[in-house]
Amino acid sequence: MRKICSLLIVLVLLISISSIVYADESEEDPQDGIENKTKKEIQVMNNSLGVEIRLLQLEKALLKNILKGEMTVQVLIGLGFNTTENNTDELESILSKMKLLLEDIRVVNTSSTESVQIFISLKNESKNLTTQFRETIRELLNETSLSQIRERIKEMLGDEIDNFGKRIRNLIRQFNYNQLYRLYGLVGEADSSFVNDYFNGTLPLNETKLQLCRIINGMTNEKKYEIFSEIKGENIRRQIHAQDALENMGKGNRHGKY
């Protein structure tokens, strides 16, 4: 009997120890709270054009959600959610906070040294408010009504969002034009008509890239390596910049800055 007891104790101990070991291993880095997509997004924020693009994309996403939220509230009022017991007050309060946040995004200085931290902070706040709205509405309606609303608001998003999309596309085109122009310079190609065609919208990005790759492929291994090192170096610099910004943000958080 004693043997059984001691074996059982050993068994329990082993399981507990292994759980502790794995709990330690899975402990998250403070920076893991920031999702990979955001980490990728901030890599282009090492210049004001990149900052402007990301902020506009965030503004578009938030504006889209505000418009959807407003339409949803209208639908709810139409369904009779305007009594003292059943109303849309909480949803409207969340929408007001989202509108204030939209103003905050619009006034961010794209040349600020803290633009990355500000972007992450505003994005997180946008996500939190969106989640709050979604959870609140789920308490008011069942899944069938929610999917009906989803279908209705999908068709209603109009010109404002389209214009935003065009603005962002133009800025991205400018951003890519700058990068491609620099690459053509690096390659030593005098004819940059492909880049101009891309900028004018007559040549798609993948075609422009393909033309560039064709030129590089025809080069000697030494030249290819030189170009590769230059591009790789630029991408690494971007990653370091993003990592620095995240580390600074971590320090800021520890001091209660954000």
Added chain:
Amino acid sequence: MNKKVIAIFFLLILMISLVFTYSYFTQKTTEEKPYDYSIDSVDNKEISDEIDNLLLDENYEVEIGEMV
């Protein structure tokens, strides 16, 4: 008595094996590919991938979740 001891002993082995199997299949890969780019090793695909990283997708959208 002996049967019980053996049964618990096997249970013990089974549990330990389970823990190690789980750890083997879920461990994070900390080993990264060595950064070894010699002049001859750089291929066209790698250059194309690096160019992709340098450019932005025109249709990319920042995601903050759905309202409904």
